[in-house]
Amino acid sequence: xxxxxxxxxxxxxxxxxxxxxxxxxxxxxxxxxxxxxxxxxxxxxxxxxxxxxxxxxxxxxxxxxxxxxxxxxxxxxxxxxxxxxxxxxxxxxxxxxxxxxxxxxxxxxxxxxxxxxxxxxxxxxxxxxxxxxxxxxxxxxxxxxxxxxxxxxxxxxxxxxxxxxxxxxxxxxxxxxxxxxxxxxxx
Amino acid sequence: xxxxxxxxxxxxxxxxxxxxxxxxxxxxxxxxxxxxxxxxxxxxxxxxxxxxxxxxxxxxxxxxxxxxxxxxxxxxxxxxxxxxxxxxxxxxxxxxxxxxxxxxxx
Numbered sequence: 001x002x003x004x005x006x007x008x009x010x011x012x013x014x015x016x017x018x019x020x021x022x023x024x025x026x027x028x029x030x031x032x033x034x035x036x037x038x039x040x041x042x043x044x045x046x047x048x049x050x051x052x053x054x055x056x057x058x059x060x061x062x063x064x065x066x067x068x069x070x071x072x073x074x075x076x077x078x079x080x081x082x083x084x085x086x087x088x089x090x091x092x093x094x095x096x097x098x099x100x101x102x103x104x105x106x107x108x109x110x111x112x113x114x115x116x117x118x119x120x121x122x123x124x125x126x127x128x129x130x131x132x133x134x135x136x137x138x139x140x141x142x143x144x145x146x147x148x149x150x151x152x153x154x155x156x157x158x159x160x161x162x163x164x165x166x167x168x169x170x171x172x173x174x175x176x177x178x179x180x181x182x183x184x185x186x187x
Numbered sequence: 188x189x190x191x192x193x194x195x196x197x198x199x200x201x202x203x204x205x206x207x208x209x210x211x212x213x214x215x216x217x218x219x220x221x222x223x224x225x226x227x228x229x230x231x232x233x234x235x236x237x238x239x240x241x242x243x244x245x246x247x248x249x250x251x252x253x254x255x256x257x258x259x260x261x262x263x264x265x266x267x268x269x270x271x272x273x274x275x276x277x278x279x280x281x282x283x284x285x286x287x288x289x290x291x292x293x
Contacts, residue, residue, distance in 0.1 A: 019217060026212040034210050044213055048220045055224070116208030124196075124203035131200075147204045175201070182197045 003067050010058045022051055025068070028149065029075050031116075035148035036079040036141065038112035038129055046082055050075050065158055072151075072159045076141055083137075114148070131181045139174035142167055 001009075001020050009017025029050050034043035053074050061070055111126040132140055138160070145151045145159065146167075153164040160167065192200070213219075234240055280286075 022217050022220060026216050027209060030212040030216070031209040040213075043210075044216070044219075047212060047216070048223050051220055052224055114204075114207065115210050117203065118206060121203040121205075124200040125207075128200050128203050148207060149209065150207075178201065179197060182192055182200060185191050 007058070007061070007063070007067065010055075018051075018055060021054065025071050026051075028068070029071060032072060032075045032145065032149050033079050034114065035144035036076070037082060038133065042082065043079075046075070046078050049078055053078070069155070069158045072145070072155075073161075076145075076159060080137055080141070116148075127182070127185075128178070131178050134181055135174055135177055139170050139177065142170040143174040143178075146171055 001017070006017055006021060006024075010021060026047065030043055030047045033046040033050070034040065037043050037046065050071065054071060061067070065073075112129045113122055113126055114129065117125040132143060135143065141160065142156055145156045146153075151159075153167045156167045157164045160170075
């Protein structure tokens with residue numbers, strides 16, 4: 001099924017087209033969300049929300065970019081929104097643990113292990129993922145799209161609505177920041 | 188400050204995502220997705236129960252209350268005389284209904 005046929009089917013509410021879309025993109029969406037969120041269940045939830053969003057707003061898709069670019073963009077936006085809301089909740093939880101009477105421990109997530117990392121590199125990758133979490137949003141997104149989803153600079157630029165040179169700059173800064181943070185790591 | 192990781196280790200960490208295999212979506216992803224979409228499709232909230240409608244109604248009620256309170260506060264207080272009317276008598280009743288005037292028959 002070509003992209004045009006797929007779009008035609010989606011715009012006419014054909015279930016077969018929607019199923020085809022999900023089959024084509026589910027791994028890409030899940031892998032991107034997983035890289036950004038570093039949590040399997042949350043990544044699955046966000047991936048589902050992405051497809052629901054695509055289904056609902058397919059009429060708004062003008063076709064000015066590739067369908068894949070549009071879907072990646074939704075994935076990135078939803079994942080980052082989720083991270084922001086999680087951060088807010090965490091901050092609120094910390095405050096309520098300071099002032100509140102319930103002494104629930106602040107949830108500390110365990111090390112994230114991406115299922116696609118080679119066995120011998122798992123420990124190093126877990127450290128790297130922890131450092132990636134500390135990067136600014138744009139650098140983190142560019143890094144994940146490039147290193148985890150293995151997208152080209154051109155694809156990343158289209159998703160982030162920027163230029164290839166800006167993507168290159170983001171990646172250079174991301175790598176610089178990661179090295180700096182690794183150098184500062186406590187024992 | 189002494190480095191905790193050697194440069195060699197840092198390089199190893201930095202390149203640890205090399206040859207990474209993409210994660211695949213969990214089994215039955217499509218089935219679960221359809222399951223999640225179904226209630227959303229079935230759910231047709233009565234418009235009066237929508238948060239936007241409720242909020243707007245409450246806002247209007249609040250504004251009306253505030254305006255009426257302000258109006259009440261603006262109105263000068265009058266010492267309205269309390270009229271204690273006398274108990275009705277036959278005379279007062281006749282006077283009220285103009286029955287004590289002379290008629291042509293008298």
